[in-house]
Amino acid sequence: MWTGFPLFPEAASTVAGGVDALYWFVIAISVFFSAGIFAAIFYFALRYSRKSLDEVPKPIHGSLALEITWSVIPFLITMVMFGWGTSLFFRNFHPPEGAMEIFVTGKQWMWKLQHPEGQREINELHVPVGRAVKLTMATEDVIHSFYIPAFRVKKDVVPGIYSSMWFEPTKPGKYHLFCAEYCGNQHSGMIGWVHVLSEPDYEAWLSGAPRGETMAQAGERLFQRLGCFTCHRADSPGRGPVLEGVFGSTVQLENGVKVVADEVYLRESILKPSAKTVAGYRTQMPTFQGQISEEGLMQVIAYIKSIARQERMNTPQ
Amino acid sequence: MNAALAPPPSAPPPAETPTHYLNANYGFRSWMFTLDHKRIALLYLASITLFFFIGGFYAVMLRLELVTPAGDLMSAENYNKSFTMHGVMMVFFFLIPSIPAVLGNFLIPLMIGARDLAFPRLNLLSWYIYMAGGMLTLYAMVAGGVDTGWTMYTPYSTTYSNSHVMVMAVGIFINGFSSILTGLNFIVTIHKMRAPGLTWFRLPLFVWAHYATSVIQVLGTPVIAITILLVALERGFGFGFFDPKLGGDPILFQHLFWFYSHPAVYIMILPSMGVVSELVTCFSRKKVFGYKFIAMSSVAIAVFGFLVWGHHMFVSGQSIYAGMIFSFLSFLVGIPSAIKVFNWTATMYKGSISYHTPMLYVFGFIGLFTIGGLTGLIVANLGLDVHLHDTYFIVAHFHYIMVGGAVMGYLGGIHFWWPKITGRLYPEGWARFSALVLFVGFNLTFFPQFLVGYLGMPRRYHAYPEEFQVFNVMSSAGASILGLGYLIPMIYLTWSWRYGKLAPPNPWGAKGLEWTTPSPPTTFNFEETPVVTEEAYAYAQEQETEESH
């Protein structure tokens, strides 16, 4: 199958244009300088080629003015590149408010994706055009890297932590999804497609895709099965903190530090309960390391999130 | 075409061959237990060439596999093992020791007027250590290979890989000490063994470059040694230093790994820059432009090289603020490199330029290094590296630096000092031809990789989407030309060792103490310790003094 011979990748996200503009800027500067150097070398090589065997040219020791010039000018130019690139990076780093969330688990050698509504996909991701999408990513084994060239986004997925990234597709279409960090035997098979659909198409896909329970529902079931509810519920005072309304709030730890109870904190508290205990509770929770998969963890967290949302709706302030 | 060559010595070579370091004694023991830095350099030359061709063999396999998008020539497993061995062989066993251990070893005592390096036994020991490390790594290869990539990222290398990681880790660990000892030896030698009158700012720039390199070798290499040891402990004994289950951080491994492995790039390129500085002044027959700036930029590169390692980790989960610092420092390290390129170019201005093979390599070096360096500005850029990290753009960038830069300098240096090393001239026509072949082959191989990299082709892919095929075919075609380009010098240099024209002591009319010795030099280099009275590269010494009177 001949799929064409593209010279430049498609730009299909809100950040792609900015990245390409900076790229062309640096390329232009580079071409200018290398052309200058190559031209000088060619010219000197021809103009000053050795005419006779005993020719001895006059020595030139150097020139401080020249040295300073060709140190300072490149320095200033690179600082422009640095400033531009860094501001672009920082701007592209923070996801916009209200982005829709997708949960990603990397695993040798596939990408598992869960939508909050319950749709699950493997190596395929369907997203609507024109809406920001935030990915929360974890890995079951080694380091992977989630890479969509057409969106100019990439982020390593490192064991033990949640990575996150976001993008907003601007063009409907089908785009490559790669694992960019070498992850073992079938690394090059850990690829897939991102399908960017128009809003109606996306709605159609949502209703057509097989959906079981939502992530929160699945999480609630796990919550029951692992026995979390025996301690973490309103009518078991003292044993563990009540989780309604916890997500997104600031909690005070034993050692006086305050942290925001976000995905990362919840994950750590489930796997290493003693690491950051909430003030007023003794560390008696067992670790769930090895008993719950990264996917399951994400579901439990989605459940804790959902009960935080309900709480907020019940107590308007 | 030999018109530009310096006039041959008027007297024909004496019928009786004088005693020199090659014919002083013979036999296996005289080589295996030699303390002569020149013989040790040749031991390195032979073993490095061996490892280069092993690494090259794997490169050929990789490029063959990548001709078609499907993974059809070999299995994914073998492909992964091939790029691992290619990387390990080329980085640890070829590029890092190449110029320092061969040319540096041979030339530094000659250039500073010393009888030998400060610690000849240590020098021999470092070759044995190098061979031991190399043999262990070869054993890992024969026993079934390693599939972690040369970067050995945890937790893949510690927990998930089923290949011979331990053996290779120990091999690389051992090899590290060879590099440390070489660097240590050079620093002491340059400090303590210079001939009378040879002040710091009269030293050849080759020596300056090696001094800077040695600093990196001594202060950087131990960090990779301990890091690899930790990986081995984790893999072998369950000491989970980087294991997230024990609260370990896999990113810490990357920090420690790149703390050495980024400066290691400067171990490869700095000596090559030293070679180019020698060559450009000799074949322009003119004092190098801005001597102190070139010398100091070597030192600056060595120091700044230690401050930039985090630019390998922009998307790894490293803090974005640390990313900003590392990006800033990475741009800074570009400045001394630029200074060098400008100074070399300026040296040619109003010179007397001849087109001998070493000078062709200089042209190649400046061109390719310029491209490699400028694309470095792209990948050092936080905003762009997010897209380019771990793609073929990176692969192309560092091959432009390491092959286009370091290897071009190495070959240029080998040709330049070949008469000194062997006492024979290489065949100029063949040499020019192969330099041209290399230049064309190299660009055809690696330039398409910039394009396919920006398209988004990730590195270390055994199979790839079809729209990348055209670039990959170009690259593989170029690789076959490049491979040929490496074979030709291998053949004619070997041939010339025996059949080449006898070389006069100073065939290029070059300045420098090494050219005052016979070709090849005697075992202890100098009959009498030379006394230096002039600056380096004083090609116009007589005229200058005339004018000043």
Added chain:
Amino acid sequence: MSDHAAHAPGLAHQFDDLDQQLDATTLGMWLFLAQEIMFFGGLFAAYAIYRSHYPEAFAAASHHLDIRLGGFNTVVLIFSSLTMALGVRAAQMGKNKTVFNYLLVTFMLGNLFLVVKAFEYHHKYVEGLIPGPWFSAHGATDPAVQMFFCLYFAMTGMHALHMVVGGGLLIYFMVQARRERYHAHYFGPIEIMGLYWHFVDIVWIFLFPLLYLLGLHQ
């Protein structure tokens, strides 16, 4: 190269005189020690990162170590540094017999350190504190406790390995001193041996507070 210098005992062919040789070898040794700083530096860096990230777990874990044994070993090692320094001093004055005696004392002290260390290791083994699948620190729920012991064994083990190498070198130099090799103009090897030994001592000077003491008040 003057003839009489070439025949000076202990002078290698590449040097002009014994002064140059001593200068070169001393500088070489210091460079080697700079290399050692970075070698241990990797371990110390890992320790610093993990300690600051898991202060409680590390403090709890350090309570498994015996401060009396650690403190005793600190004294032993510092004392051995003193005898080493005195040995170098004797070599500078060309007193081979005294050199031998001081090196012997240093060697014995080094061995004493290693024996105590071996007892400590054994104790950890009995308590199940060797990292890996059999790790079983009772009452420790935080896995970072095990990380502490990973670092403990790596750092003290690497240090002990340096002690063993130092011990071997001491034996060699004791034999040389017996053979009356040193005199007032040729004592470089002993001086270099001293540098190495003191460096190993310095590493322990940092290991002792970092591993044994930091969690003491908690």
Added chain:
Amino acid sequence: MSSHVTPKKTYFAVFGTLMALTALTVAAATVDLGGLNTVVALAIAGCKAGVVIWFFMEVRHARPMTRLTVAAGILWLVIMLILLSSDYISRGWLGRSQGW
């Protein structure tokens, strides 16, 4: 030349200082100084190391190049620690806990 022979009593004085500092560091460790415990312990260890380097290793009589080498070794370690911590300290600045 470094063949300067140091009087024995200097070495004994150095040994006494080192012993005193060892006692001090143990004593300091038993007192709760909050975050300062680490600082004090490292400061004392640094002093001890300095004393060993300066007297036992005779850097006080050494050539400038030797001193430079010592300084370079320490400086490079500091570079490594500072740039490493630049990552680990600032990982939490985004207002999120980092979890590893």
